[in-house]
Amino acid sequence: MKVAVIGANGQLGNDLVEVFKEDSSFEVVPLTHKDLDVTIPDTLGILRELKPDVIINTAAYVRVDDSELYPEKAFHVNAIGALNIARVASEINAVNVYISTDYVFDGAKGEPYNEEDNPNPINVYGLSKYAGEIFTRNYSKKYYIVRVASLYGKAGARGKGGNFVDFMVQKARNGEEIKVVDDMFMSPTYTKDVARTLKKFLELNPVFGIYHMVNEGLCSWYEFAKAIFEILEWKVEVKPIKSNELKRLAKRPRFSALKNKKLEALGLKMRHWREALREYFEKR
Numbered sequence: 143m144k145v146a147v148i149g150a151n152g153q154l155g156n157d158l159v160e161v162f163k164e165d166s167s168f169e170v171v172p173l174t175h176k177d178l179d180v181t182i183p184d185t186l187g188i189l190r191e192l193k194p195d196v197i198i199n200t201a202a203y204v205r206v207d208d209s210e211l212y213p214e215k216a217f218h219v220n221a222i223g224a225l226n227i228a229r230v231a232s233e234i235n236a237v238n239v240y241i242s243t244d245y246v247f248d249g250a251k252g253e254p255y256n257e258e259d260n261p262n263p264i265n266v267y268g269l270s271k272y273a274g275e276i277f278t279r280n281y282s283k284k285y286y287i288v289r290v291a292s293l294y295g296k297a298g299a300r301g302k303g304g305n306f307v308d309f310m311v312q313k314a315r316n317g318e319e320i321k322v323v324d325d326m327f328m329s330p331t332y333t334k335d336v337a338r339t340l341k342k343f344l345e346l347n348p349v350f351g352i353y354h355m356v357n358e359g360l361c362s363w364y365e366f367a368k369a370i371f372e373i374l375e376w377k378v379e380v381k382p383i384k385s386n387e388l389k390r391l392a393k394r395p396r397f398s399a400l401k402n403k404k405l406e407a408l409g410l411k412m413r414h415w416r417e418a419l420r421e422y423f424e425k426r
């Protein structure tokens with residue numbers, strides 16, 4: 143199976159390339175922003191030449207607050223980019239995998255969202271990703287929409303200049319005061335685990351559609367920060383604060399944990415986020 147990974151030097155893309163490379167039944171082709179730009183159809187000829195069986199599109203504008211200021215940027219990459227990739231994927235008969243987000247949900251459910259729940263994004267980033275999902279669904283012959291959440295991986299999010307785990311570690315090293323919200327709940331997810339699961343998933347050739355792919359369990363950002371220092375065995379004080387104390391531009395769902403309902407029905411189980419977090423530190 144020939145797999146083209148778009149955004150190959152991104153946080154998730156980096157682990158996808160590594161994991162697919164380890165398995166000789168896959169031929170992985172890493173594509174970075176230098177190789178193609180999802181917003182510029184003229185640059186997508188490389189996909190027509192490569193003719194991959196699967197395209198994994200991780201390219202995104204991931205800056206949630208900046209998306210409020212520059213909605214056209216978010217929509218350009220996350221939605222129009224998805225449309226462009228869906229068109230090419232259909233043309234070359236490739237399976238189109240669009241990586242999406244828990245931020246398509248509004249957070250009002252108060253319990254983990256499954257694939258049957260209706261999206262209702264409350265910020266520009268979430269809406270642009272939801273538009274990307276709709277383009278993917280309606281313009282691809284064969285597609286998977288894979289929703290992930292609160293990612294951390296060794297490459298760090300390029301668009302954010304790192305990930306939450308590394309930011310916490312850096313703050314502690316600098317001796318800064320650490321305050322983290324305890325009223326926002328989510329599914330912290332290790333990019334290596336997404337990559338491993340996505341590989342197994344593609345091997346199973348499941349029916350096309352939407353799938354959630356996050357580590358098991360959920361927690362508040364405060365609990366997550368505390369777990370980081372527990373695993374590291376560092377004595378660091380983490381102060382709980384409320385989200386309204388952070389003056390952020392974008393509204394965020396209070397509860398965006400996901401449930402991998404359809405993945406589990408396929409027999410694919412992802413481990414608990416604490417176990418994954420432990421491996422993240424062991425590997426570093």
Ligand SMILES: NC(=O)c1ccc[n+]([C@@H]2O[C@H](COP(=O)([O-])OP(=O)(O)OC[C@H]3O[C@@H](n4cnc5c(N)ncnc54)[C@H](OP(=O)(O)O)[C@@H]3O)[C@@H](O)[C@H]2O)c1
Pocket residue numbers: 148149150151152153154155174175176178179180181199200201202203204219223241242243244271290291292293294298299300301302
């Ligand atoms: N990070 C999270 O917590 C999180 C949570 C939920 C969902 N997601 C989704 O997961 C996916 C991966 O996120 P990530 O954390 O790996 O982000 P990332 O590290 O910022 O990776 C995004 C990649 O996309 C590339 N890219 C950006 N614009 C592009 C364009 N116009 N054409 C081609 N490539 C472009 C970037 O390259 P350059 O930097 O060189 O532009 C980068 O390699 C995204 O779809 C995101 O929406 C992320």
